[in-house]
Amino acid sequence: GENVEQHPSTLSVQEGDSAVIKCTYSDSASNYFPWYKQELGKRPQLIIDIRSNVGEKKDQRIAVTLNKTAKHFSLHITETQPEDSAVYFCAALIKEIYNQGGKLIFGQGTELSVKP
């Protein structure tokens, strides 16, 4: 079936600490996994994405790891700042037509709160 499970639903950390959000997916054919950040009342925006030919990707304080065998992937935010507070969504692409697109299945979201 088409399903992405995301945990935790809420996460509260102190400024400067790390935050980790985990997702599992059901379609073993999925090869593309983006993460979106949605601030309150605003549109989702892509923050990082990974394909299954690599196990990890970093972009400054953000990193994503992927375990294709276990069908799970995680978002890691280091040195968190108050402006990181938002809802984060993971997603997995199914029915991919390579270099054209496919269907994104989103997780339920994690509300991250970074306390100063």
Place this chain on the structure above:
Amino acid sequence: EAGVAQSPRYKIIEKRQSVAFWCNPISGHATLYWYQQILGQGPKLLIQFQNNGVVDDSQLPKDRFSAERLKGVDSTLKIQPAKLEDSAVYLCASSLVREGGFYEQYFGPGTRLTVT
């Protein structure tokens, strides 16, 4: 670069009434998506267009929802008649394909629909 435009931003209607949403994607983006985002959940794909053809509408409640993308650019999503459970934010997105199988979706600001 102009972003994805949507209108209206807010709409309040009574159940059994009809409503229509409009989306103008980023120029040159061939793929357009309509998502339904219920409060506290991730976006759920309703319909995906490639140019003016439908790629996926498996989760569109076709007895009440319809969508079209004439001339492969603007799109409209219609609900007729609306039910209470249709209260949600309706997000339009268009996507850019980056080399190597990366697909960034650009979301519009959304239309917040309240059905009373």
